[in-house]
Amino acid sequence: MTGNGTGQMQDQLALRSRLSDMTQLSPWIESLATRHAIPGNVQFAIELCLEEVVSNVIRHGYAGAEDCSVLVSFAMPRESYFEFVVDDEAQPFNPLEAPELGALSPDEETRVGGQGIRLVRQFADAVEYQPKASGNRLSMGFSAAK
Amino acid sequence: MRVILDGKLDIEGAAAIDLKMNIIAGSRKAVLVDMRNVSFLGSMGLRALVAPARAIKGRGGKIVLFAPNEMVEKVLKTSGTDTLIPVHHELQSALDALQLT
Numbered sequence: 001m002t003g004n005g006t007g008q009m010q011d012q013l014a015l016r017s018r019l020s021d022m023t024q025l026s027p028w029i030e031s032l033a034t035r036h037a038i039p040g041n042v043q044f045a046i047e048l049c050l051e052e053v054v055s056n057v058i059r060h061g062y063a064g065a066e067d068c069s070v071l072v073s074f075a076m077p078r079e080s081y082f083e084f085v086v087d088d089e090a091q092p093f094n095p096l097e098a099p100e101l102g103a104l105s106p107d108e109e110t111r112v113g114g115q116g117i118r119l120v121r122q123f124a125d126a127v128e129y130q131p132k133a134s135g136n137r138l139s140m141g142f143s144a145a146k
Numbered sequence: 147m148r149v150i151l152d153g154k155l156d157i158e159g160a161a162a163i164d165l166k167m168n169i170i171a172g173s174r175k176a177v178l179v180d181m182r183n184v185s186f187l188g189s190m191g192l193r194a195l196v197a198p199a200r201a202i203k204g205r206g207g208k209i210v211l212f213a214p215n216e217m218v219e220k221v222l223k224t225s226g227t228d229t230l231i232p233v234h235h236e237l238q239s240a241l242d243a244l245q246l247t
Contacts, residue, residue: 023155044186044217051156051188115225116189122224
C-alpha cells in the first residue's frame, strides 16, 4: 500500500493470467474491506464485479495465454467511495460496447452464462472504459453512501 | 433431495460443487438447493446452478432455491436465474413447488 489519507490511498494486486490466480482476489478485497470499513453489501458488489471482469480478461482477452499481466488497483478518491481499476495488455476490447445478452429465461434450453456485463452494470455505481496504447483499462466505482 | 450449500460460490466455490451438482442433476428429479449459508454468488457460481437446473428440467424434474440472502437474491434476479429456478423463502412452499405432477 502507498500513501495515507483518503485521497492518496492506493493498493494494488498483480495477477498473472491464470484462473487459479483469481483466488487471490477474495482475501485482498476482504483485507481492503477491513481496513477501509467497506460495508458488506458493497464488498459483495466489488467482489462480484472484479471476479467477472478479471475472469473475462483471462478467459477471453488473453484467450488462454497464462503468463500475461492483470493489474487491479484500488483507490479511495473520496470518503465512502471505492474505485477499482483493472489494467491488462490484451487486445482492445470495450465491454461496455459489447451487446448485452438478455437475462436468462426458462425458454432457452442451453444458455448458462453471458450475464457478466449485466451484473457489472447493475452492481457497480460507475463503470468506465479506456483503451491504452497496449491493452485496456476498466474502472469501476462503488459508493457506500446510498 | 435437499442440497445444502455453504460459503462462497465464487470461482473456487463453483469449481468445488460443479461435479457434485452435475451428478445430482443426472440422477434426481426433485432438488431443493438450500442457499441460507451461501454468502456470495458470482457468475461462475451462477453457472454451477444453471447448468444442472437445465439438466434436471430437461429430464422432467424440478429444482428450487431456498432462502438466499438479499444480495445473493439480487444476483439471481438481475441475471434472470430466478425465472429458471424459482426462489422460495418458506420451506413448505419450496417443498410444495417440488411436487412432481
